[in-house]
Amino acid sequence: MSEIAKAIYRLKEELPSNVKLVAVSKFHPAEAVLEAYRAGQRVFGESRPQELHAKVEVLPDDISWHFIGHLQTNKLKLVLPYVSLVESVDSLHLVEAIDRWGRDNGKTTDILLEIHIASEDTKQGFSRDEALAVLADAGKYPNIRILGLMGMATLTDDESVIRHDFSSLVSLRDEIAANIGKFPSLPENFGILSFGMTHDYRIAVEMGADMVRIGTLIFGERVY
Numbered sequence: 001m002s003e004i005a006k007a008i009y010r011l012k013e014e015l016p017s018n019v020k021l022v023a024v025s026k027f028h029p030a031e032a033v034l035e036a037y038r039a040g041q042r043v044f045g046e047s048r049p050q051e052l053h054a055k056v057e058v059l060p061d062d063i064s065w066h067f068i069g070h071l072q073t074n075k076l077k078l079v080l081p082y083v084s085l086v087e088s089v090d091s092l093h094l095v096e097a098i099d100r101w102g103r104d105n106g107k108t109t110d111i112l113l114e115i116h117i118a119s120e121d122t123k124q125g126f127s128r129d130e131a132l133a134v135l136a137d138a139g140k141y142p143n144i145r146i147l148g149l150m151g152m153a154t155l156t157d158d159e160s161v162i163r164h165d166f167s168s169l170v171s172l173r174d175e176i177a178a179n180i181g182k183f184p185s186l187p188e189n190f191g192i193l194s195f196g197m198t199h200d201y202r203i204a205v206e207m208g209a210d211m212v213r214i215g216t217l218i219f220g221e222r223v224y
């Protein structure tokens with residue numbers, strides 16, 4: 001059995017059945033994706049439009065692709081026709097562009113809003129208040145469905161910092177759920193939280209992540 005298959009089996013065993021594993025295959029070849037596929041994995045995450053598009057063309061149709069990288073509005077056509085979820089919607093400009101693309105192309109796109117929870121300011125994402133404003137206005141965007149929130153913790157070994165970052169995502173979701181009347185256009189199943197990567201997914205699962213995005217642990221170090 002390949003190392004990739006072993007990692008998939010181990011994770012399937014470890015993760016609670018209600019936590020969805022997104023296998024992050026960015027910077028790894030299509031053959032690596034296929035090994036994970038043969039081990040039963042069906043959900044993969046990619047962060048670059050061209051790379052996603054190339055893999056979609058050669059890999060099985062029943063793969064569910066998540067886009068998890070920064071998406072430029074001039075790349076929508078390489079991404080939106082092929083993905084089941086865009087996890088990394090990080091600006092109002094992008095929300096509007098995806099909605100417009102959907103109107104013009106007859107597709108409703110499922111998305112998560114990426115929330116800036118890390119203490120580094122290099123990471124993309126909405127602030128809490130910006131996200132609340134978009135969510136309250138969700139009715140303006142009939143061609144997207146906002147299913148939840150995504151975040152990345154500060155890159156650190158300090159577990160208390162990671163927990164702090166993750167808890168700000170959890171409490172934002174809980175705050176929205178508690179005031180759902182203020183967000184009349186959100187879909188009924190709003191509330192999915194995507195957080196946790198190779199170095200912090202165990203903490204994420206413990207803190208209630210619905211989706212974890214794991215790359216290195218499955219595919220090894222990325223070759224740039």
Ligand SMILES: *Cc1c(COP(=O)(O)O)cnc(C)c1O
Binds near residue numbers: 024068152198199213
């Ligand atoms: C690359 C990436 C991951 C996976 O990171 P690993 O540390 O390799 O598990 C998860 N989420 C996002 C947004 C990424 O860009």
